[in-house]
Amino acid sequence: QQPVQSPQAVILREGEDAVINCSSSKALYSVHWYRQKHGEAPVFLMILLKGGEQKGHEKISASFNEKKQQSSLYLTASQLSYSGTYFCGTEGTNDYKLSFGAGTTVTVRA
């Protein structure tokens, strides 16, 4: 079962903040976040394991609400380099098969 991401796309000005949500219908063991720039390979950002852990990567952080089976990715004070498509991937507690969402396209403008 693939996770659902929202919104599908977001446009920001430099310095603005954004939140990307990832929801699953199954009990989760982990949530993974990746970013893919146009024409490039997806690049790993972070993994969150069950336990409600919050992690950060530069000014990009994420939270994981195990009970709600949701994760959110926070882009703070966005930079032009943050543009790309962000994917969440989830693993269930019963199977360690990583399933990805459809992605959220982020465009940061000067």
Added chain:
Amino acid sequence: ETGVTQTPRHLVMGMTNKKSLKCEQHLGHNAMYWYKQSAKKPLELMFVYSLEERVENNSVPSRFSPECPNSSHLFLHLHTLQPEDSALYLCASSQDSPLATNTGELFFGEGSRLTVL
């Protein structure tokens, strides 16, 4: 440079052709993956190899045939494909086997863009 190299980067083939995609990882990882990426759709896991053994075949049609001759190389053999198979095919690797623990960080190649006419 992610340490995972895919060739060719672009491939156009007819429905009756036979071609292969190649992936090589220089990271010493134990697991390799094939994903299919279509526009506006989630990344679809196709195959997983752990220590050269196939551990996952995600209901992929038989016109796609993977091969893992050693832990550094992964191939995807293509034959009698359909136009709907046109997509970006991504190869990835991870340090540990996804059977032993949760999937760790995946290192992706830049993909092979396949067009089936």
